[in-house]
Amino acid sequence: MKAKGTVHKYGNNVDTDVIIPARYLNTQSHEELASHCMEDIDKDFVKKVSKGDIIVAGDNFGCGSSREHAPIAIKASGISCVIANTFARIFYRNSINIGLPILECKDASDSIDAGDTVEIDFDSGLITNITKNESYQALPFPEFIKEIIDKGGLLKSITEEGK
Amino acid sequence: MSMTMTQKILADHAGLDEVVTGQLINARLDMVLANDITGPVSINEFISNGFDKLFNKDKVSLVMDHFTPNKDIKSAEQCKQCRTFARKFDITNFYDVGNMGIEHALLPELGLVAPGELVIGADSHTCTYGALGAFSTGVGSTDVAAGMATGMAWFKVPSAIKFNISGKLNKHVSGKDVILHIIGMIGVDGALYKSMEFMGEGIENLTIDDRLCISNMAIEAGSKNGIFVVDDITKEYIKDKICRQTKAYFPDEDATYDKVFDIDLSTIKPTVAFPHLPENTYNIDEIEAMDDISIDQVVIGSCTNGRLSDMKEAAEILRGKKLHRDVRGIIIPATQKIYKQCMHLGYTDIFIDAGCVVSTPTCGPCLGGHMGVLAAGESCVATTNRNFVGRMGHIDSKVYLASPAVAAASAITGKISSPN
Ligand code: SF4
Numbered sequence: 001m002k003a004k005g006t007v008h009k010y011g012n013n014v015d016t017d018v019i020i021p022a023r024y025l026n027t028q029s030h031e032e033l034a035s036h037c038m039e040d041i042d043k044d045f046v047k048k049v050s051k052g053d054i055i056v057a058g059d060n061f062g063c064g065s066s067r068e069h070a071p072i073a074i075k076a077s078g079i080s081c082v083i084a085n086t087f088a089r090i091f092y093r094n095s096i097n098i099g100l101p102i103l104e105c106k107d108a109s110d111s112i113d114a115g116d117t118v119e120i121d122f123d124s125g126l127i128t129n130i131t132k133n134e135s136y137q138a139l140p141f142p143e144f145i146k147e148i149i150d151k152g153g154l155l156k157s158i159t160e161e162g163k
Numbered sequence: 164m165s166m167t168m169t170q171k172i173l174a175d176h177a178g179l180d181e182v183v184t185g186q187l188i189n190a191r192l193d194m195v196l197a198n199d200i201t202g203p204v205s206i207n208e209f210i211s212n213g214f215d216k217l218f219n220k221d222k223v224s225l226v227m228d229h230f231t232p233n234k235d236i237k238s239a240e241q242c243k244q245c246r247t248f249a250r251k252f253d254i255t256n257f258y259d260v261g262n263m264g265i266e267h268a269l270l271p272e273l274g275l276v277a278p279g280e281l282v283i284g285a286d287s288h289t290c291t292y293g294a295l296g297a298f299s300t301g302v303g304s305t306d307v308a309a310g311m312a313t314g315m316a317w318f319k320v321p322s323a324i325k326f327n328i329s330g331k332l333n334k335h336v337s338g339k340d341v342i343l344h345i346i347g348m349i350g351v352d353g354a355l356y357k358s359m360e361f362m363g364e365g366i367e368n369l370t371i372d373d374r375l376c377i378s379n380m381a382i383e384a385g386s387k388n389g390i391f392v393v394d395d396i397t398k399e400y401i402k403d404k405i406c407r408q409t410k411a412y413f414p415d416e417d418a419t420y421d422k423v424f425d426i427d428l429s430t431i432k433p434t435v436a437f438p439h440l441p442e443n444t445y446n447i448d449e450i451e452a453m454d455d456i457s458i459d460q461v462v463i464g465s466c467t468n469g470r471l472s473d474m475k476e477a478a479e480i481l482r483g484k485k486l487h488r489d490v491r492g493i494i495i496p497a498t499q500k501i502y503k504q505c506m507h508l509g510y511t512d513i514f515i516d517a518g519c520v521v522s523t524p525t526c527g528p529c530l531g532g533h534m535g536v537l538a539a540g541e542s543c544v545a546t547t548n549r550n551f552v553g554r555m556g557h558i559d560s561k562v563y564l565a566s567p568a569v570a571a572a573s574a575i576t577g578k579i580s581s582p583n
Binding site for chain 2: 013015017018021022023025026027028040041059060063064065066067068069071086088089090093094097098142144145153154155156158159
């Protein structure tokens, strides 16, 4: 599996309240959530983002509440992958459980700038920065997690097991 | 191989003799929790993936607390969806307007979580029950859907940081000041992916309410769970609430910890986290040396500090006093039981006479939902747990996190103030 797109860059401790503010949590519509994605930190995000784009951030991305609405909003807005130095743990497991690929990579988080075009190979964990002609190595997913993502999320992997 | 408290609970629930840091395990669940925000997402996932049975109708809790009593039509629809699901599947622990409370105050109060148990909840502050010696952690709605169906969840076994507690708290200093002090020290990602394990002779000077408050905010340091060693105080707390068999887990003598911090409770001062991160902490001496920080609102409540001892602390400070004329005071006892106790003990009178409103239990303003949302430019001292941008309302509003004592004292003076 591969992804390729333009980068939207953010700093450290991007929390779930800015990814999707609580005032919009009274809906579960993926489109509606996506239409408010990142609104409190970057009100133009929704206008700028195109399908396949990539978010790159610093430390502790997705900290704060357990709302699955946060990775859902990001995924529904067209983002193909989030790369950060580190992720908050609930955000990490939520992303995997709903099938939003995310990678931890310090080099990529440090070197990639907003607007760069980046390509990711999920099987090897290799991140290629086409704009800067650099590449960075992230750890590929462990087997267990790959299986969940390959089967299209946690629940699909469970129902398949039961069959 | 030696293990931490958390690792022992995980190993037992995975049916293993031992686990090591980083190991991926599938573990048995004793309780699965969701609320009116995360519940509907879980329910949709549960139904759309074709599940038609709960693993155990007594081990699922659904609590309507965030936007209840419903603040608008959309939130009413969400609660209705939970209610219908709870009736259809005969969920024993469904709590709605009239018997609800804020989930993390309610579950311990009702004895639904116990030492040694493994609890997941689609709410990040599910880590609160570590106060009772349980492994409990926040997960997402999909995890809860899977948990409701199978009674199992996957975990990556965490390493841990040890907090060796000694000494005794000073007057008007509480669990809230302890955890704010710790987060200020280690940062909002200081315990990322790790357990925080609290032990040492000083824990005997921390009440269950102090511990619940400390474990509640473990997530604010990024941690997976925050757990206390079980002692006589824990046993006393659960004795009238829980009849089922419980198990206390202790860390191995030679358990390895990534870091060890010594915390002397007697050195901790009232502490406040400034906007917009819980790690931006200052103690009251530092604050008193600054220019005055005037405030527009005070909120005393939430799953962090909406318990009876919090109400008592606030009432003692507000007794016979009036709020500053520019401050709105909002008091929210966390459960119906606490609400009633506040009435019987005369706290409600004290609050109302001081000029506060006293609300039915709800998360309300804590997440900027309702019952005290802030306008642009306004500041609030809140006993809640998060002060992110826009958390309590407008993105240009500010939240200062503090103990009930500091919040009550500040409500009287109109600026962030010492309770002493
Ligand atoms: S009181 Fe606040 S932190 Fe606690 S469960 Fe409710 S919204 Fe979450």
